[in-house]
Amino acid sequence: MLHIKIPQIEEIVEEAINRAALEKEPQVISYVEQIDTADSIAFLDRAKQISPHRLYWRSADEEFVLAGAGSAKRVYSGDDHRFNEIEAMWTTLQEKAEVYDMYGEKGTGLVAIGGFSFDSLEERAAPWEAFPDSQMTIPMYLLTNKGESSFLTTNLLIFKEDHTQQIIHQIKSDKKQLLHGKRTELNLPERINTLEVQPEEWKRSIQKATEYIKGGQMEKVVLARELRALFKEEVQLAAVIEKLSETQPNSYIFTVESGGSHFIGATPERLAKVDNQQLISTCLAGTAPRGKTDKDDKKLGQALLDDPKNRQEHDFVVQMIREAVEACCFDIEIPEKPVLYPLRNLQHLYTPVTATLEDGYTLLDVVSRLHPTPALGGMPQQKSVDYIRNNETLNRGWYAGPVGWFDGRNNGEFAVAIRSALIQKNKASLFAGCGVVEDSDPEAEYDETGVKLKPMLSVLGGY
Incomplete structure (x- = not known):
């Protein structure tokens, strides 16, 4: 469900915790805000301190970049109908998620980044043991750079046992690192x-x-x-x-x-x-x-x-x-x-x-x-x-x-x-x-x- 009027993030998290308890299943929430222009490479670099799971996409013919940190949700498929299966899981996920996005820009809100193997029937072997046949990830934090504009989407999987203030504290700490932390990956390999x-x-x-x-x-x-x-x-x-x-x-x-x-x-x-x-x-x-x-x-x-x-x-x-x-x-x-x-x-x-x-x-x-x-x-x-x-x-x-x-x-x-x-x-x-x-x-x-x-x-x- 897409919400145009945006409440405070504290309210969104608290509502999601209550909904998780009521519906007896975790809730996906997505919260979009416009931020000062941010460097996507620096974001990718700093993301290492947040999570080992990092994602990046830059278009070839327009000023459009996605940089992701962490994983709120991943969808997988490993059979002959993998594209249809991923599509079906994505549709279900969207129907259940609560999306708070007043901007409506492409590449914001619920966004999945990933890919598929060349051949679903090929036996998985070295050096690809860590990669499933298909994997699309909704990043926990997603920087979207479109022209001169930057947007930050926070995607969270909320459980009934979660505590609002603890989650809010973690979000603030992560955002500070992602947007203002020190870069550490500066050297090309030898x-x-x-x-x-x-x-x-x-x-x-x-x-x-x-x-x-x-x-x-x-x-x-x-x-x-x-x-x-x-x-x-x-x-x-x-x-x-x-x-x-x-x-x-x-x-x-x-x-x-x-x-x-x-x-x-x-x-x-x-x-x-x-x-x-x-x-x-x-x-x-x-x-x-x-x-x-x-x-x-x-x-x-x-x-x-x-x-x-x-x-x-x-x-x-x-x-x-x-x-x-x-x-x-x-x-x-x-x-x-x-x-x-x-x-x-x-x-x-x-x-x-x-x-x-x-x-x-x-x-x-x-x-x-x-x-x-x-x-x-x-x-x-x-x-x-x-x-x-x-x-x-x-x-x-x-x-x-x-x-x-x-x-x-x-x-x-x-x-x-x-x-x-x-x-x-x-x-x-x-x-x-x-x-x-x-x-x-x-x-x-x-x-x-x-x-x-x-x-x-x-x-x-x-x-």
């Missing part, structure tokens, strides 16, 4: 060792896949590889996220914590965004490096636009997205030809997709239809995912899965978790993949994944 996991076996897997494709079993499959890094000390999360934000301005920056591990990334690829029923999706497939000079850069970009292999790979994704979006949207607009999307280290073929979401559909409905796109799985979708599960040389976990957020107003955004790494104290696993078609060359694909690993490597100890 890397002492790097290990490429089975590179020759991975190249052989590329050759095997091309032969499989030539046999008519598939049109395309995406195969990823892993690189492991060891650091002198435990990685300071806020420092890494801050550097990624500086060096990858056109990417989505994210971090999700689970069981003490942090999945982080700077991905250029949006999966889907819904803002006031307006849907935006992105086709980003086909990759080339940036040039050292403007002339070289333009030459590489034009070569990418003219390359049959990359254009074919890109078109696979465009057609799949078109089919998925048509199932739940109208007023669909898709340009006929891609353009270049430049990043600091790479450039991609890019086609935007816009539409209006039909009534009764949600962001998760769109995500479930889009994931995995041919850019992350292959074509046909199910055959390629099955092939990856049985033949890839690593355990993907959340790599290449949907990561993002949604709120109680059906706004939200998910990106594809590429250009990413799993940080476990003083260790990290980095991931990168490439699209394999019948004429793919293993050495060329290996070099392409090396280029894709560079943005993350550059902040995790340098090149």
